[in-house]
Amino acid sequence: xxxxxxxxxxxxxxxxxxxxxxxxxxxxxxxxxxxxxxxxxxxxxxxxxxxxxxxxxxxxxxxxxxxxxxxxxxxxxxxxxxxxxxxxxxxxxxxxxxxxxxxxxxxxxxxxxxxxxxxxxxxxxxxxxxxxxxxxxxxxxxxxxxxxxxxxxxxxxxxxxxxxxxxxxxxxxxxxxxxxxxxxxxxxxxxxxxxxxxxxxxxxxxxxxxxxxxxxxxxxxxxxxxxxxxxxxxxxxxxxxxxxxxxxxxxxxxxxxxxxxxxxxxxxxxxxxxxxxxxxxxxxxxxxxxxxxxxxxxxxxxxxxxxxxxxxxxxxxxxxxxxxxxxxxx
Ligand code: PBG
Numbered sequence: 001x002x003x004x005x006x007x008x009x010x011x012x013x014x015x016x017x018x019x020x021x022x023x024x025x026x027x028x029x030x031x032x033x034x035x036x037x038x039x040x041x042x043x044x045x046x047x048x049x050x051x052x053x054x055x056x057x058x059x060x061x062x063x064x065x066x067x068x069x070x071x072x073x074x075x076x077x078x079x080x081x082x083x084x085x086x087x088x089x090x091x092x093x094x095x096x097x098x099x100x101x102x103x104x105x106x107x108x109x110x111x112x113x114x115x116x117x118x119x120x121x122x123x124x125x126x127x128x129x130x131x132x133x134x135x136x137x138x139x140x141x142x143x144x145x146x147x148x149x150x151x152x153x154x155x156x157x158x159x160x161x162x163x164x165x166x167x168x169x170x171x172x173x174x175x176x177x178x179x180x181x182x183x184x185x186x187x188x189x190x191x192x193x194x195x196x197x198x199x200x201x202x203x204x205x206x207x208x209x210x211x212x213x214x215x216x217x218x219x220x221x222x223x224x225x226x227x228x229x230x231x232x233x234x235x236x237x238x239x240x241x242x243x244x245x246x247x248x249x250x251x252x253x254x255x256x257x258x259x260x261x262x263x264x265x266x267x268x269x270x271x272x273x274x275x276x277x278x279x280x281x282x283x284x285x286x287x288x289x290x291x292x293x294x295x296x297x298x299x300x301x302x303x304x305x306x307x308x309x310x311x312x313x314x315x316x317x318x319x320x321x322x323x324x325x326x327x328x329x330x
């Protein structure tokens with residue numbers, strides 16, 4: 001059939017018809033909002049590289065979670081900025097660590113909010129690497145055994161504080177099975193694992209490193225994060241984590257890896273999360289500030305591309321604002 005019989009514009013002729021035939025929708029409960037919690041601050045503090053996002057101390061945390069929950073979002077992912085770092089990052093599994101305190105506080109005030117905790121060493125080590133280093137601290141290679149043991153301890157301490165989901169983000173081989181074993185051994189069989197399964201060694205994490213006071217990090221993550229040229233390898237990563245007991249898998253960053261999301265969503269049985277990382281967020285924000293794009297429409301367009309690619313969950317610094325917009329307009 002050809003024009004004039006075939007008129008695709010029939011289904012675009014007014015807002016109601018366009019709404020009826022919409023193939024994909026954004027819902028607030030599909031979004032996960034990141035929160036930075038800094039042990040060293042008592043006032044919310046701006047993050048220069050992430051316009052519109054604040055770091056919180058424990059005293060302003062509940063206010064922030066309340067706003068997030070009121071926007072319609074039901075889950076948050078927590079990142080800690082500890083006062084003290086060490087060579088081995090032991091502070092990360094202290095019962096009195098910043099994240100453990102934050103989890104208890106959030107769960108006490110908002111029992112229905114799903115609390116996810118990023119589970120990695122890089123914010124807790126003096127050298128900024130995601131694992132314990134072999135031999136000396138200038139090397140980029142990890143002592144895998146020691147790293148996996150400590151990741152298990154961190155996950156258990158988060159579960160003990162009340163986290164619903166732990167999210168190992170270090171791309172360390174064996175991290176999922178080690179964490180699953182550690183959790184089960186301590187009686188936390190119901191704590192879920194969201195694995196950062198296909199995480200690429202990306203340029204787009206820059207503002208996050210600013211947010212977590214890791215500007216000093218000048219090492220490389222190429223030994224453990226995936227090379228940006230890899231596609232099939234992402235599937236191996238995902239299937240490995242699935243076989244090790246991950247409950248959900250993540251592709252990260254988002255927009256440059258939609259092809260990976262598409263294949264992963266077809267090949268994995270698990271819910272697929274996509275992480276619109278700090279650099280992606282900052283680029284859109286800055287473009288909007290310059291008047292190059294309309295902010296909310298640009299974010300909506302990107303999020304819909306992620307849904308089309310097959311993502312079921314979206315982690316984004318724009319989650320709270322998007323949820324507010326969805327409630328008022330969509
Ligand atoms: C920790 C971690 C990073 C991000 C999330 N968890 C940084 C990194 O791997 O260097 C980045 C998130 C973002 O840029 O928004 N391993």
